[in-house]
Amino acid sequence: MAEVRLAKARRGRPRQAEVARLAGVSQTTVSLVLSGNKQGIALHPDTRARVLQAARQLGYAPDPAAQRLAAARNDLLGVFSFTATFPTDVAHSYYPILVGVEQEAVARGYDLVLFTGSSSAPAQAGRTDALDRVRLADGCLFLGRHVPADELRRLVEQGYPAVHIGRRDELDTLAWVGADYAEATAEVVRRLADLGHRGMALVCETDEALASTDRERGFRGALAGAGLSGGVVRAADPAAEITGAWVRAQLAAGVTAFVAEETDTCAAWRALLTAVEEAGLTAPAEVSLALLGSPPADLAHHPEPTGFDIPKAELGAAAVRTLAALLTAGEADYSPLVPCAFRPGHTAGRAPAT
Amino acid sequence: MAEVRLAKARRGRPRQAEVARLAGVSQTTVSLVLSGNKQGIALHPDTRARVLQAARQLGYAPDPAAQRLAAARNDLLGVFSFTATFPTDVAHSYYPILVGVEQEAVARGYDLVLFTGSSSAPAQAGRTDALDRVRLADGCLFLGRHVPADELRRLVEQGYPAVHIGRRDELDTLAWVGADYAEATAEVVRRLADLGHRGMALVCETDEALASTDRERGFRGALAGAGLSGGVVRAADPAAEITGAWVRAQLAAGVTAFVAEETDTCAAWRALLTAVEEAGLTAPAEVSLALLGSPPADLAHHPEPTGFDIPKAELGAAAVRTLAALLTAGEADYSPLVPCAFRPGHTAGRAPAT
DNA sequence: TCCCCTGACTAATGCGCATTAGCCCCCGAC
DNA sequence: GTCGGGGGCTAATGCGCATTAGTCAGGGGA
Structure with a gap:
């Protein structure tokens, strides 16, 4: 067996020991020369040259497995998404995050390991528990x-470096990065207020995710802060509840701006658009609309929604930075909230004169 | 230093030795139990259970680098892309391929490592250079x-198992899988011929990629096979060359069907759509259009292009199968061409009566 | 009773590299 | 001349795991 392995591994793959033999030095010296001699050990230029020459001649390339083993870290970052890894539908919402993760990881010299939550591997004997699989990486993004x-x-309690993307507060020991929905929402409200709107309504789907409640909190806070009126509507089926009639009733009650939040389906925003049209109103002129997030691809054009963009790529990058900090320092001193960028868009305008 | 490294490495990364201590057995036994005991060495069911229990309790996961070094395998498959795997410019991306790769890999019990051949990676001396990094994995998709x-x-020459996604013929030793563009294109031509078209034009960007020349080959072949007339236009800037006037001229020359190929930008297809409109013609009625590939997201709707879909997920899955074969058998007896599915669409119709 | 299996484990080793202790020799200072 | 002190290298060790030789009881046959 040993010979087989050797033959296979050997095929055209010189090791430091062979370079050393050719150069007439020790393996240690080869390592020293090739790895840039960070120890500050003095080396003769001649020796250096001989080693480099020998390495070139043999076509030496270090074995990454050995390097990583010796370094006691493998420079692998896990990316664990619990939905069927990269499902086509959710793809649109996670994809930009992955872009940021990849870029930052590459910049820092990490490779990425992809994990799937749902389609866990056939639970073979000896295979460890689903989440434990991520341990093959130095740290993991969730x-x-x-x-x-x-x-x-x-x-986390066992000290495994993990960073969650998206605010997460049940676990106070868990590092996370998330978009600052509350502040971004508050800014949208303030902008609308600046345009003269005194009453606003926020339309959401029934959802208790922090991404949603944060927006609600920001909305309510800004409303109160600016002495505005308005309310929040949570609908299990926005299309059913948000109708033309509803819009008219709101208008009658002094609500001139309508705000919806981005979700996978963007049901609330779609319902809002439909309802406004149904009410025979036009968007920037008679009522103002804002979307807390980015529109889905099929609604992206023409009337660009006023609102904010979630800096998804930046979120991914921030997550990697946090994880990297965890990995090197053991503790990350980080600011988990990533600000969102206000997007002027074309669906909000001055409040109509009463 | 040793302690530092140890402390760092230890952090949340149990080793077999620790599992062994907890289970009251030797590290060897742990290895035997966890790796399925391929040596046929007898083990007490009790011992086995104790080890598994201890491993679960500690959340043990094998270190891929160590596995790779010791056994020359770690059940990791690499996916290497020179450009970012998750490109910033949305549409074209490898994403759908990755989905297929992911599914097939998980089904076969492999984990995926993403290697991004970066332009920006710190190319330090001694640090494994771009491509050699993939050696951490048992095999790699490119x-x-x-x-x-x-x-x-x-x-490849050193015996590393590699599979290229996309036809690749400069290297006859390199395994690859690719979409059968030639046949798919030929089918489109045949379908158009069935609709009565006797003259067709293929519009391409200037591109010498196999994906493009294969289509051209299929196009010309089918044209000849069916005794049709027509030609191929390669334009550096399709928008400039493909105009309404050009379309009219073609029509006058007997060309009633226009075919474009999918590219990153889909410039040819866009140009074609514009030109036809410019010529005052409508698509299924007066001229027929076909797209050799899938439309970009922003053109996906309404007039669904006639043409074919590249089975990207299937391509990824096929690549994994081929790689797996390489890994287990050392040689893959495979059919590298994956068929594309014809897409009826709504841009092609009967040729207008002359 | 002795011996030799055989079953159930374990000690020892090596994968290729990085790191840590030295080791040896030459040179300058006393 | 002797001794201290680098400079320039090398021997030894360990990373975490798989593998190869054992080792050590217990049991059955003679």
Whole structure:
């Protein structure tokens, strides 16, 4: 067996020992020369040259497995998304995050390991528990709101470096990065107020995710802060509740601006658009509309929604930075909230004169 | 230093030795139990259970680098793309391919490592250079046409299991899987011929990628096979060359069907749509249009293009199957061409009666 | 009773590299 | 001349795991 392995591994792959033999030095010296001699050990230029020459001649390339083993870290970052890894539908919402993750990871010299939550590998004997699989990486990013809290807690408590993308407060020991929905929403409200709107309504789907409640909190806070009136509507089926009649009733009650939040389906925003049209109103002129997030691809054009953009790529990058900090310093001193960028858009305008 | 490294490495990363201590057995036994005991060494069910229990309790996961070094395998598959795997410019992306790769890999019990051949990676001396990094994995998928051929050749010649996604013929030793563009294009031509079209034009960007020349080959072949007339236009800037006037001229020359190929930008297809409109013609009625590939997201709706879909997920899955074969058998007896599915669409109709 | 299996484990080793202790020799200072 | 002190290298060790040789009881046959 040993010979087989050797033959396979050897095929055209010189090791430092062979370079050393050719150069007439020790393996240590080869390592020293090739790895840039960070120890500050003095080396003769001649020796250096001989080693480099020998390495070139043999076509030496270090074995990454050995390097990583010796370094006691593998420079692998896990990316765990608990929904069927990169499902086509959710793809649109996670994809930009992955872009940021990849860029930052590459910049820092990490490779990425992809993990799927749902389609866990055939639970073979000896295979460890689903979440434990991420341990093959030095640290891991968790994505999505369905990450099982108890397993994640155990991982974190055992000191495994993990960063959750999206605010997460049940676990106070868990590092996370998230968009600052509250502040971004508050800014939208302030902008609308600046345009003269005194009453606003926020339309949401029934959802208790922090991404949603944060927006609601920001909305209410800004409303109160500016002495505005308005309310929040949570509808299980926005299309059913948000109708033309509803819009008219709101208008009658002094609400001139309507705000919806981005979700996977953007049901609330779609309902709002339909309802306004149904009410025979036009968007920037008679009522103002704002979307707390980015519109889905099929609604992206023409009337660009006023609102804010979630800096998804930046979120991914921030997550990697946090994880990297965890990995090198053991503790991250970070600001988890990433600001969103206000997007002027074309669906909000001055409040109509009463 | 040793303590520092140890402390760092230890952090939340149990080793077999620790599992062994907890289970009251030797590290060897743990290895035997966890790796399925391929040596046929007898083990007490009790011992086995104790070890598994201890491993679960500690959340043990094997270190891929160590596995790779010791056994020359770690059940990791690499995915290497020279450009970012998750490109910033949305549409074209490798994403759908990755979905297929992911599914097939998980089904076969492999984990995926994403290697991004970065332009920006710190190319320090001694640090494994771009392509050699993939050696951490048992085998690797390569995608994109910018994979450096010479480095890839070296890898393959040294016996490293690699599969390229997308036809690749400069390296006859390199395994690859690709969409059967030629046949798919030929089918489109045949369908158009069935609709009565006797003259057709293929519009391409200037591109010498196989994906493009294969289509051209299929086009010309089918044209000849059916005794049709027509030609191929390659334009550096399709928008400039493909005009309403050009379309009219073609029509006058007997060309009633226009075909474009999918590219990153889909410039040819866009140009075609514009030109036809400019010529005052409507698509299914007066001229027929076909797209060799899938439309970009922003053009996906309403007039669904006649043409074919590239089975990207299937391509990814096929690549994994091929790689798996390489890994287990050392040689893959495979059919590299994956068929594309014809898409009826709504832009092609009967040829207008002359 | 002795011996030799055989079953159930474990000690020892090595993968290729980085790191840590030295080791040896030459040179300058006393 | 002797001794201290670098400079320039090398021997030894360990990273975490798989593998190869054992080792050590217990049991059955003679």
